[in-house]
Amino acid sequence: MATAKQILILGAGFGGLASANLLRNSLQKEVCQITVIDKNQSFMMGLVNLWILSGTRRLENSQIALNKLESKGIKFLNDEIIKIDPSENSVTTKTNRNKVHYDYLIIALGADLAPKQIEGFEDNESCFNIYNVQQVPRLREKILALKSGRIIICIANIPYKCPPAPYEVSLIINDILIKNGTRDSIDLNIYVPTPISLPVAGAKMSQDVVNLLNEKHINFHPLHKIKKVLDKKTIEFENGVKTSFDVLIIIPNHQVPQIIKNSDLLRDGNQHWINVDKFTLRTKYKNVFAIGDVTEIRLDKTTTIPKAGIFAEGQAKVVSQQIINEITDNNNNKALTKFDGKGFCFMEVGDKKAGYIYADFYNESGPTTRLDPPSYEFYQKKLDFERSRLGEWLM
Numbered sequence: 001m002a003t004a005k006q007i008l009i010l011g012a013g014f015g016g017l018a019s020a021n022l023l024r025n026s027l028q029k030e031v032c033q034i035t036v037i038d039k040n041q042s043f044m045m046g047l048v049n050l051w052i053l054s055g056t057r058r059l060e061n062s063q064i065a066l067n068k069l070e071s072k073g074i075k076f077l078n079d080e081i082i083k084i085d086p087s088e089n090s091v092t093t094k095t096n097r098n099k100v101h102y103d104y105l106i107i108a109l110g111a112d113l114a115p116k117q118i119e120g121f122e123d124n125e126s127c128f129n130i131y132n133v134q135q136v137p138r139l140r141e142k143i144l145a146l147k148s149g150r151i152i153i154c155i156a157n158i159p160y161k162c163p164p165a166p167y168e169v170s171l172i173i174n175d176i177l178i179k180n181g182t183r184d185s186i187d188l189n190i191y192v193p194t195p196i197s198l199p200v201a202g203a204k205m206s207q208d209v210v211n212l213l214n215e216k217h218i219n220f221h222p223l224h225k226i227k228k229v230l231d232k233k234t235i236e237f238e239n240g241v242k243t244s245f246d247v248l249i250i251i252p253n254h255q256v257p258q259i260i261k262n263s264d265l266l267r268d269g270n271q272h273w274i275n276v277d278k279f280t281l282r283t284k285y286k287n288v289f290a291i292g293d294v295t296e297i298r299l300d301k302t303t304t305i306p307k308a309g310i311f312a313e314g315q316a317k318v319v320s321q322q323i324i325n326e327i328t329d330n331n332n333n334k335a336l337t338k339f340d341g342k343g344f345c346f347m348e349v350g351d352k353k354a355g356y357i358y359a360d361f362y363n364e365s366g367p368t369t370r371l372d373p374p375s376y377e378f379y380q381k382k383l384d385f386e387r388s389r390l391g392e393w394l395m
């Protein structure tokens with residue numbers, strides 16, 4: 001009997017967990033061993049940050065242990081990956097410089113956050129990184145304690161995870177302030193470096209989003225790229241504007257993980273993320289795939305496939321099916337072996353309502369996007385979105 005193939009998955013986030021489960025559900029243990037490596041011990045969806053902010057969820061009730069993968073026949077290694085060496089088909093982890101060999105490698109390491117790149121941001125008790133879940137409970141307390149003043153939400157740069165999320169944050173904060181009786185005395189602002197709110201979704205949807213903000217008296221400031229936090233209460237932008245804040249919430253710069261920079265998976269110095277084939281998600285190495293936030297799939301000169309869990313999951317399906325077909329020497333589900341560039345998400349607007357965003361980025365006559373009006377039903381579907389994935393991946 002042939003020896004079992006080794007499938008190694010780097011990262012137990014959206015893409016890694018979806019891949020591991022899809023592969024395990026289709027391939028017997030005798031045919032392949034699946035190993036997932038992650039430095040974290042537990043998984044939580046990024047969208048839960050918003051629920052902790054709104055007060056409908058607590059951090060302690062939201063993280064699920066990754067060693068639950070073991071009961072599904074998926075090996076979980078809780079370690080930090082320090083080297084990827086595709087020429088040797090191996091990956092090295094930090095503990096004892098352990099070398100793990102593979103026949104197939106799926107890189108799903110996501111994006112690293114770099115708040116330190118903003119001068120003056122750290123060590124300021126009025127500044128918060130909303131993408132770091134550890135900071136969200138304290139942010140919520142700070143907002144509830146504020147009686148009057150200015151709250152600023154600031155997108156440091158593009159690309160960043162989940163393009164609608166900063167707008168959801170502003171709408172949820174609006175809701176918190178109304179319920180807290182302080183909305184009339186607190187000015188709510190969002191500053192972005194781009195000319196429109198959602199460049200990746202186009203002018204129409206960007207205007208729809210700004211209309212939602214206008215309805216709630218949230219001030220939208222395009223073309224403001226943060227330069228530095230000047231002092232405890234002032235921020236400066238690259239266009240020379242300086243403005244005051246009582247609470248500053250930042251979506252920090254995103255960057256490719258350092259181990260990818262140290263590998264030869266970036267072809268040249270101008271490449272910031274892993275370039276993959278837009279349909280197969282293969283890297284320049286035939287048995288190495290990369291999916292999700294760690295990749296860049298360019299749509300035109302300025303736009304790329306957004307960094308969002310729904311795309312990481314869609315790409316996981318495509319990569320898994322290709323590996324399944326290769327290992328079983330089959331040509332099953334051919335349509336599932338090509339990424340279709342389609343995705344959706346639910347954009348929260350506060351008061352337990354959400355809009356529905358749909359996007360088709362590979363549409364032959366150009367990318368199309370749509371925002372359906374907020375409703376209670378879409379909010380419920382967002383709750384189901386988390387529940388169903390956790391059920392499939394970790395229960």
Ligand SMILES: Cc1cc2nc3c(=O)[nH]c(=O)nc-3n(C[C@H](O)[C@H](O)[C@H](O)COP(=O)(O)OP(=O)(O)OC[C@H]3O[C@@H](n4cnc5c(N)ncnc54)[C@H](O)[C@@H]3O)c2cc1C
Nearest residue numbers: 011013014015039046047081109110162292293308309310
């Ligand atoms: C506030 C917020 C709201 C969001 N809302 C949505 C939404 O509504 N819908 C949606 O689709 N997406 C949403 N997203 C985006 C979504 O969370 C990400 O796009 C998605 O998690 C990307 O999946 P991934 O598999 O590429 O990476 P990740 O899920 O980030 O997983 C990467 C994993 O790699 C691990 N890792 C990294 N480096 C190493 C290393 N050296 N060694 C070991 N392990 C390592 C990390 O610990 C992590 O577990 C949201 C994100 C945020 C922050």
